Amino acid sequence: MDKADESSDVMPVTSLDDEQQTTQSTQREEYGSPNNLISGLIQVSHATDGYSPARQLESSLNESVNDSYAPSEGLMKVPQLESTRISTTCAPEDFDPGADLSKVQSESGDSQNPLNAGFVKPDNTNQSSSKLTSSENSVFVESDSETGQSQQLESEDNIPAATAEDPNMDLNVSVTSENEDLCEEEKNTSVSATASNQAQQADQFNIQQGVNLSETTNSDPEVEQLMKLPETVTQLTSKDGVKVFLVGTAHFSQESQEDVAKTILMTRPRVVVVELCVSRLNILRFDEKTILEEAKNLNMEKVRSTIKQYGAVQGALYLLFLSTSAHLTRQLGMAPGGEFRRAYHEARNVPGCRIHLGDRPIHVTLHRALAALSLWQKAKLVWHLLLSRGPISAEEVERCKQKDLLEEMLEEMTGEFPPLSRVFVQERDLCLAHSMQLAAADAAKEARSNTQLTEPPTVVGVVGIGHVAGISRYFEKVSESDVKKVMSVPPQTAASRFLVVSLKLSLACLVGYGCYKVIPKTLGYFQCGAQCANRLVQKGPHSGLQLMDAGPKGTGLRCDVQLARGTFVCEYAGEVIGAEEARRRYGAQKESGRPNYIFALREHFGTDDASVLTYIDPTYIGNVGRYINHSCDPNLLIVPVRTDTAVPKLCLFARRNIPAGAELTFDYGGGVEPLQGVPDGWSDGTACRCNSSVCRRVLPFDYSLG
Numbered sequence: 001m002d003k004a005d006e007s008s009d010v011m012p013v014t015s016l017d018d019e020q021q022t023t024q025s026t027q028r029e030e031y032g033s034p035n036n037l038i039s040g041l042i043q044v045s046h047a048t049d050g051y052s053p054a055r056q057l058e059s060s061l062n063e064s065v066n067d068s069y070a071p072s073e074g075l076m077k078v079p080q081l082e083s084t085r086i087s088t089t090c091a092p093e094d095f096d097p098g099a100d101l102s103k104v105q106s107e108s109g110d111s112q113n114p115l116n117a118g119f120v121k122p123d124n125t126n127q128s129s130s131k132l133t134s135s136e137n138s139v140f141v142e143s144d145s146e147t148g149q150s151q152q153l154e155s156e157d158n159i160p161a162a163t164a165e166d167p168n169m170d171l172n173v174s175v176t177s178e179n180e181d182l183c184e185e186e187k188n189t190s191v192s193a194t195a196s197n198q199a200q201q202a203d204q205f206n207i208q209q210g211v212n213l214s215e216t217t218n219s220d221p222e223v224e225q226l227m228k229l230p231e232t233v234t235q236l237t238s239k240d241g242v243k244v245f246l247v248g249t250a251h252f253s254q255e256s257q258e259d260v261a262k263t264i265l266m267t268r269p270r271v272v273v274v275e276l277c278v279s280r281l282n283i284l285r286f287d288e289k290t291i292l293e294e295a296k297n298l299n300m301e302k303v304r305s306t307i308k309q310y311g312a313v314q315g316a317l318y319l320l321f322l323s324t325s326a327h328l329t330r331q332l333g334m335a336p337g338g339e340f341r342r343a344y345h346e347a348r349n350v351p352g353c354r355i356h357l358g359d360r361p362i363h364v365t366l367h368r369a370l371a372a373l374s375l376w377q378k379a380k381l382v383w384h385l386l387l388s389r390g391p392i393s394a395e396e397v398e399r400c401k402q403k404d405l406l407e408e409m410l411e412e413m414t415g416e417f418p419p420l421s422r423v424f425v426q427e428r429d430l431c432l433a434h435s436m437q438l439a440a441a442d443a444a445k446e447a448r449s450n451t452q453l454t455e456p457p458t459v460v461g462v463v464g465i466g467h468v469a470g471i472s473r474y475f476e477k478v479s480e481s482d483v484k485k486v487m488s489v490p491p492q493t494a495a496s497r498f499l500v501v502s503l504k505l506s507l508a509c510l511v512g513y514g515c516y517k518v519i520p521k522t523l524g525y526f527q528c529g530a531q532c533a534n535r536l537v538q539k540g541p542h543s544g545l546q547l548m549d550a551g552p553k554g555t556g557l558r559c560d561v562q563l564a565r566g567t568f569v570c571e572y573a574g575e576v577i578g579a580e581e582a583r584r585r586y587g588a589q590k591e592s593g594r595p596n597y598i599f600a601l602r603e604h605f606g607t608d609d610a611s612v613l614t615y616i617d618p619t620y621i622g623n624v625g626r627y628i629n630h631s632c633d634p635n636l637l638i639v640p641v642r643t644d645t646a647v648p649k650l651c652l653f654a655r656r657n658i659p660a661g662a663e664l665t666f667d668y669g670g671g672v673e674p675l676q677g678v679p680d681g682w683s684d685g686t687a688c689r690c691n692s693s694v695c696r697r698v699l700p701f702d703y704s705l706g
């Protein structure tokens, strides 16, 4: 590593705010001078949903979603990640490239969740034109359209840049591809770097070569092997002559990480394109340990925030993918995306190197995937993902480490879900190829305008191995309109709408059913269970009731505990008998000198004359209520209560606070207020022994019994 690289970590870093004052000349220093080290610039590739810095400056945000894609405007800067800057061609609707990432993520409510990397919700309230302008200026250098646009170098003529470690080395680049469809010149091409063709490339960009390229070769096979790019690297050449080194990776592979590191180290790229989008930026932000921790903790808060951000159907699908990924992460004990984190760290060691987020935004992919499936296929997909949760065998672990996980899953599902392969693989191949094109064009522009550069520009792409063939096929053949087609979010189909409505209805029914079943059981309401607060008179007599000697009145009733006003004491329970039987029984009791227990309830309707009589006799069948004596100033009130049947129950409530042990009494006349005397005919002459100050001297009696 050269001295410039060694010092990169200690050099001051330009913040986004600082960049507002950055001038063209300082940019040249940033990119041109190896001694002025801005450690990386991260960029993103595909603009969707209206994001386009230049257009925002022109206040043209009213464009439709489909019109908003503006790949020709090049790489867009995204928030600063530590000391590295990011750009994208694809950004979420409310994405603000000027916002500070740490602030943005801390406000998102899910910023600490690396698996839910899609939860970045940038704050666009502080968006300012000047910031965007300066951001743009700091990224883009006006290119000379007259130069370097038309020359297409053949792969045999191109050489990779010499490494900083050994600028004199003779570089042997092995270009391989597993895909049969690749162009012949891209297959198994071995390129021997020479000083002359490197000089040719350097010359194309007017680069003052600061390193002395040598034509010497190293005869030591081990050294030669070390100097070779990994076999997973495929080399492409842009129409501007910029070399793009595509590293095909597996997301859980340590070897892939080593391949990425070696490729960046050897080629010293101006731009590293990674298969990520802004929504998955946390994969770079968090370390492996944090991601592993998070994989164990896919909790309700994350579920809630995902549904909130992505909507019910798309959110549910995304959660299933996240949860599958978390399951694999737990099973493998390895966090996915290690190759991207490695690329990010290695890029920081290359002065002026930027990271470019080249993938299509995940929400667009999910939208399109769902739109491509029929209702039945959607249901089957959810089922399929739910079932793929078993423990992973050792063989599967190895497979995951060697292949792109997504590719693996899709391969399995392609037969059943052919549209998924198109949306997840082919369409993204197109977007990634386009991102490579943009990155290569950006690197070429920079090289042409910056005379201080000492190395020909190169680009490194870090993508799943399953995307390499497709990217190679599409590279420099993708037009803006091609990409625009796969960036649009199709309108909801009738089937999708039906699914959404069904889901919402099911949810509403579930909530309703829950309220009906769970709440009543818990609280005793609605279902009127045993604990129902309305069951005042159905729980039997109050505890503590005792028979007592009531002197001349015979037996009486009391309670050994205090009774609060309004308390239900007991029912005056007995047989409900007809008037004739009532009269017969009354006559028999009077004749034998026994106490009278028959209670004649007279309920009036409208006028005094209209009434219903109910006779209740506890003489043979009843409860303790039958021992309650009469008082002209009673402490209980008798109330007819109907529960379930039309026959009233005679219920006794405390009409005032009753001390423990006091005799319980009610007015046999039934009045709420004590009567002033007894009307004619309403007494059988039995003397009252209540001893109250308002005693009427005789016991009330319903004349219908006489």
Ligand SMILES: C[S@@+](CC[C@H](N)C(=O)[O-])C[C@H]1O[C@@H](n2cnc3c(N)ncnc32)[C@H](O)[C@@H]1O
Residues within 6 Å of the ligand: 550, 552, 553, 554, 555, 556, 594, 595, 596, 597, 626, 627, 628, 629, 630, 631, 687, 688, 689, 690, 699
């Ligand atoms: C429903 S019973 C009450 C219990 C009754 N004391 C007993 O020993 O079974 C009603 C009878 O009690 C007696 N009684 C109740 N209250 C009375 C009062 N204030 N004065 C005199 N006798 C009373 C009368 O004999 C009356 O017919």
